[in-house]
Each structure stands twice: as structure tokens, then as C-alpha cells.
Amino acid sequence: MTDASPFPEDFLWGASTAAYxxxxxxxEGGRGPSIWDTFAAAPGRTRDGDTGAVACDHYHRWREDFDLAxxxxxxxxxxxxxxxxxxPDGRGELNPEAVAFYRxxxxxxxxxxxxxLVTLYHWDLPQVLDDEGGWPERRTAHRFAxxxxxxxxxxxxxAEDWIPINEAWCIAFLGHYEGVHAPGRRDLTQALRTVHHLNLAHGLAAAAIRDRRPSARIGTAVILTDIEPASDRPEDQAAAMLADGAGNRMFLDPLFKGAYPEDMRWHYRGSGAFDAIxxxxxxxxxxxxxxxxxNHYHRFRIAADESDPHLGTRALEPEGPVTDFGWEIHPASLRRVLERLSADYTDLPVYVTESGACFDDxxxxxxxxxxxxxxxxxxxxxxxxxxxxEKGVNLRGYFVWSLLDNFEWAEGYSKRFGLVHVDYDSQRRTPKRSADWYRRVIASGGANLDWN
Structure with a gap:
């Protein structure tokens, strides 16, 4: 490791993006419609009716973007x-134009x-597969494999490093229960069946990749939230446990313990959710x-709230400063989720595959x-x-979200996470002051953070 820095010399300092x-x-290029094309085109679904039809035009400007990287x-x-x-049809031979593009x-x-580091699915399900039932249906997991x-x-x-699915929680609950992401459904049983089929799709895809590329390294990208009870009252403690179960353990436990948490099986009893297994x-x-x-963005302090029909919980307002999204800035939460992962689940190499903040740049x-x-x-x-x-977590890399300002899903172009500013009218790229700062962090191996 570098002088005064805890980061090893081979630490992967990176940045992340997503195709859509x-x-x-x-x-162009033989691409077919995805659920996000359909969702964004529907009135009232995204901020200002924004879509990803043009986005950052990376399809044509990728060399410029890689020059910046x-x-x-x-x-x-x-x-x-x-x-x-x-x-594009969700089955059959790959589109040769797309293969050539990604190669x-x-x-x-x-x-x-x-x-x-390649993610196979960052939320852009071919629309034809959603028309056939989408993620609530088991066959979609096999189509994904x-x-x-x-x-x-x-x-x-x-590419040697592969992640099958990004943030299954968001796909399941934001897309199929809250309806604020594509495909915009509001059905708890469908959301819970989606949880299982995404977990299954991960496992099937991992096996398929290993079959075709035995030397490939395969991981996952789970969004982990730091959950704290709002008080020491038993009802708040129980509420925080349920929130942790739905947000974290429903995805970690199957991966590393081979089972869904018993308290969540009890909570969702009668929903038909686990009939999919x-x-x-x-x-x-x-x-x-x-x-x-x-992937980490949040700390939530959770209180019991009987008016919530899903978990009976309520997140309290942030205690400290927030980003432009209203998300609390609380660095200790990242350390806590990394330490928990290491202590309770696995000693595998860990990468922070997303972490960042949006501000009104x-x-x-x-x-x-x-x-x-x-x-x-x-x-x-x-x-x-x-x-x-320093606490013993086997952390091997950190990917800042994001390299570029981009289409921020339901928020359209109103939220800027990038190290590089994008003028969406002209497509002009302007590295922000943070980009130069990050360049110096990388060059010093983190030593310029002044660890003394």
C-alpha cells in the first residue's frame, strides 16, 4: 500500500455507468425497445417527460468519454x-451490430x-419479454441465462469480470411494488416473485457464463442500506429488522446462506411469494x-408505523446534510455495511461498485x-x-457513480451524479473540479486524503 494510505497498490479506482x-x-444499430423506453414514453412517468432516447449519446461519443476516463x-x-x-427479441442469436459495438x-x-467490469442487466429488459409476463414469470430467468x-x-x-444483475431490490420493489420505475407495476406478490426470479436469474447466468468462459470472474451488485432503529423501543427495533430483511437480507441470505430469512418468510406468509421456489x-x-x-447510498433510521401496508415501517427525516436527492450524507454508513458484509456473510474480495452523490452542478x-x-x-x-x-474488510476497488451526468431514471435529467458535466443540448462534456481531485486521489493511491 502507499505511504499513509490503507488502500493497497493494486486497488481498482474506477467509475461506473449504465447503458440506458x-x-x-x-x-439505431438494431436495438429493440426496452421496458424503460416504454415507461419513459408514458405521460407522467418521468420528470418533464424525459427519456433515454438520446441521453449522453455515448453510442456515438464513447471515444471522447473514454479519453476522459x-x-x-x-x-x-x-x-x-x-x-x-x-x-432485441429477448431470445435467439445476438444482434451482430451490438456485438461489434461492445467489442x-x-x-x-x-x-x-x-x-x-461488465454488468449484463442494468434494468433494460426487452419489452417483448415484459409483454410475456416479465420478471414475475420464471421463464424470464431462463431467457436471461x-x-x-x-x-x-x-x-x-x-472482459474477465462479470456481474449478472444490478440492484435486484430496485427492480423488484421500485418497478413492481411502488411502480415508480419500469415496468410501473404495483403488486406486492409480483414484486416478491420478481425477487426470487432475479435471484434465480443471477445463479443461472453465473453457471452459464462459467460454462462458456471457465476463467471468468463472477460477482454481484447488491444495493446495501444501513438500517438503524429510530429508538430502543421494541416496536422500532422490530420495524428496523423487517426493513433490513426486505432491503438487504432477502438478497444476501440466498446468495451466501442458501435460504430466504425466516422472519421474511413469516412476514410474507400467505402472499404466494415463496410458491415460486x-x-x-x-x-x-x-x-x-x-x-x-x-452499491451504497443510504442510511435509514426506521420507526414502526402501522399505516404502512408493506412492512409497517417509516423512515425518519435525515439528521444531517443531504444530497440534491435528499439522501443523507453519512460516510460511516458505508463502513458499517462493508464491515457487516465481511463479518456476517463472506470474506470474498469486495468492490464498491456504486457510490456517489448528486448536486445541482x-x-x-x-x-x-x-x-x-x-x-x-x-x-x-x-x-x-x-x-x-483497516478493520479487515477485503475491499479491492471503488467505482464512483458516475463518470458522466446522465438520465437518472424517473428523475430524468434533473439529477447530476457525474464527475463530468454533460450539457444535454450540445452534448458538451466538461470535467468538474471533482474529476481533477479524483485524478489526484488515484495518482497518489489515496495518500493525498491526508491520513496522518
Whole structure:
């Protein structure tokens, strides 16, 4: 490790993006419609009716974006490939134009010395599969395994590190219970069946990738939330346990313990949710991994609230400063979720595969973007990551969300997470002050965070 820094010399300092949020070119290159195209086109679903049809136009401007990544000194880059682009009908042979596109991207990253980490599914289900029932139906997990096998065969010589599914919690609960993400459903039983089929899809895809590319390294990207009870009252303690179960343990326990939590099976009894489990499923889900990806944004303090029909819980207002999303800035929460993962679940290598903050960034009169608040945020969270390493967590990398400002799902273009500012009218890229700061962090191996 570098002098005064807890980060090892081979630590992967990186940044993350997702295909639908940056690529655009929704009707080019043989791409088919995804559930997010359909959702965003429906009136009232996204802020200002924004869609990802153009986004950052990364499909045409990726060389410029990778030039920026190289100038930042990124050692790794986490990207997703689009299922709707690679397999527009959700089955059958891959689209050769999409294969050529992603091979060019991956080859270019490798030529620059940037390690690619590929996510197979970052929420862009081909619309045709949702028309057939989508994730609440078991066959979608098997369709995903076929897509994973074909993609690994087509691209696996250019990428060694693979994540099948990003943030299953968001897909299940935001998309199928709260209805605020695609496909916009509001049905608890469908959401819970989606939980299981996403977990199963992960396991099936991991096996399919290993079959096609035995040397591949396979991980996951779970969104982990730091849950604290609002008080020491028994009802608040119980509420926090339920919130943790639905948000964290319903995904961690199947992966690492081969079973769903008993308290969640009891809570969801009678919903029909666990009827979706078939013999052998849990063994498939719990097959060994090579690494764990952690996406982290939140601490929630949870109180009991009988008016909530799902868990009987309520999140209290943040205690401290917040991002432009209203999310609490609390670096200790990152250290806590990393330590918990290490203590309770696994000693596998861990990567922070997403962590970042949105602020109301604007280009100044001199063309600069002075995002001092993002620098302060990242400084705090990098320090928390370093503390986790000092506590024994096997943390191997940190991917800032995000390289570019982008389409932020239901919030459209109103929230900016990027190290690089994007003017969506002109597509002009402007590295923010945080980009230069991060470049210096990477160059020093984290030593310039002043650990003395």
C-alpha cells in the first residue's frame, strides 16, 4: 500500500455507468425497445417527460468519454451492456451490430489499460419479454441465462469480470411494488416473485457464463442500506429488522446462506411469494462467487408505523446534510455495511461498485464546474472505505457513480451524479473540479486524503 494510505497498490479506482442512462441511439444499430423506453414514453412517468432516447449519446461519443476516463487515470470502468440492444427479441442469436459495438468498446478500454467490469442487466429488459409476463414469470430467468451465455461467448475474451444483475431490490420493489420505475407495476406478490426470479436469474447466468468462459470472474451488485432503529423501543427495533430483511437480507441470505430469512418468510406468509421456489433453486442461487459488488447510498433510521401496508415501517427525516436527492450524507454508513458484509456473510474480495452523490452542478462563467460539495462527499466516503480496510474488510476497488451526468431514471435529467458535466443540448462534456481531485486521489493511491 502507499505511504499513509490503507488502500493497497493494486486497488481498482474506477467509475461506473449504465447503458440506458448514457448510450442513447435507442432506434439505431438494431436495438429493440426496452421496458424503460416504454415507461419513459408514458405521460407522467418521468420528470418533464424525459427519456433515454438520446441521453449522453455515448453510442456515438464513447471515444471522447473514454479519453476522459483515461485522463482521469481510471484503473477500471464498470459498464453495462444492453439486453435490448444485444438480443432485441429477448431470445435467439445476438444482434451482430451490438456485438461489434461492445467489442470495440471493450477492446478500446483494454488498450488504454482500463479494466472493464461488465454488468449484463442494468434494468433494460426487452419489452417483448415484459409483454410475456416479465420478471414475475420464471421463464424470464431462463431467457436471461441464455442471453448471459451468448454474451459471455461473444465478449468474454475481452472482459474477465462479470456481474449478472444490478440492484435486484430496485427492480423488484421500485418497478413492481411502488411502480415508480419500469415496468410501473404495483403488486406486492409480483414484486416478491420478481425477487426470487432475479435471484434465480443471477445463479443461472453465473453457471452459464462459467460454462462458456471457465476463467471468468463472477460477482454481484447488491444495493446495501444501513438500517438503524429510530429508538430502543421494541416496536422500532422490530420495524428496523423487517426493513433490513426486505432491503438487504432477502438478497444476501440466498446468495451466501442458501435460504430466504425466516422472519421474511413469516412476514410474507400467505402472499404466494415463496410458491415460486422450486427444488434446486436455492443451490443454484448460492453457487460460489469470485467477488461481491456493493452499491451504497443510504442510511435509514426506521420507526414502526402501522399505516404502512408493506412492512409497517417509516423512515425518519435525515439528521444531517443531504444530497440534491435528499439522501443523507453519512460516510460511516458505508463502513458499517462493508464491515457487516465481511463479518456476517463472506470474506470474498469486495468492490464498491456504486457510490456517489448528486448536486445541482452548473457551468460557471469561465467554463468551470466547481462541485466542492461532491469533493467533500467523496473525501468522506473514501475515508470510510479506508477505515473498513483497516478493520479487515477485503475491499479491492471503488467505482464512483458516475463518470458522466446522465438520465437518472424517473428523475430524468434533473439529477447530476457525474464527475463530468454533460450539457444535454450540445452534448458538451466538461470535467468538474471533482474529476481533477479524483485524478489526484488515484495518482497518489489515496495518500493525498491526508491520513496522518
Amino acid at each position: 442512462q448514457i448510450e442513447g441511439a435507442a432506434d 483515461e485522463r482521469l487515470g481510471l484503473r477500471a470502468y464498470r459498464m453495462s451492456v444492453s439486453w435490448a440492444r444485444l438480443q 470495440e468498446l471493450l477492446g478500446d478500454l483494454r488498450s488504454r489499460g482500463i479494466t472493464p 441464455d442471453y448471459a451465455a451468448r454474451t459471455a461467448a461473444a465478449l468474454g475474451d475481452l 422450486e427444488p434446486g433453486d436455492m443451490d443454484t442461487i448460492a453457487a460460489p462467487l469470485d467477488f461481491v459488488g456493493v 452548473a457551468v460557471g462563467p469561465g467554463g468551470e464546474v466547481d462541485d466542492a460539495d461532491r469533493i467533500e462527499y467523496l473525501d468522506g466516503y473514501f475515508r470510510a472505505a479506508g477505515e473498513a480496510i
